[in-house]
Amino acid sequence: MSDQTPASSHLLLPAIVLVLAAGACATMPPPGGPPPSAMCNAQGAIGAIGRAPTADVVERARIDSGSASVRVIRPGDAVTKDLRSDRLNLNVNARDAIEGVTCG
Template identity: 45%
Template sequence: MSLKLITASAALAGLVALAGCAAPGTPSTGSSPMPPPPPGTACNAEGAQFAVGQRAAASTVEEARQRSGSYMARVLWPKQVVTMEFNAQRLNLDVDATGVVQRVRCG
């Protein structure tokens, strides 16, 4: 066999092996998209104001999410890098360095 044929065969074998790693129909980023939120799940931060001054434990975050009527909630730490797009169905809980909720807002 010539060197070109061996190199081409090895490259083809590598591509075939890599193709087997991806399941058909999965996004190339490796993450699955979230299902669309149900209608009527707009956030109202007034319902979650009770959380200000409390630690951002999972139970507190979930209760705040439910009381605000939002579809999802996230805890934002000081200097944390976050996406800035506005999402009317998301509750944001801004916490201090110790994890105590300082501010509750939608977006």
């Protein structure tokens, strides 16, 4: 056996260190959820209660709540159970009037 190592083995350790360092500098998205500027505030959309969910009313409620998105939920609609802090929910009754506003 020889005490000398091949030249390529001397390059392996610096290459590994370089790859690990580059990975540590990569930009990572913030963990979970939208940025704070897109947080829903249902209180801002209470003016929509009692109104028909027209496109204008829905968009105004979205803007007033500060939400990134909005969904209209009618009786019997299937909805996902995922909670999103940037989404406004407009709950509509059988008379097609908004009866509640929530975030999630």
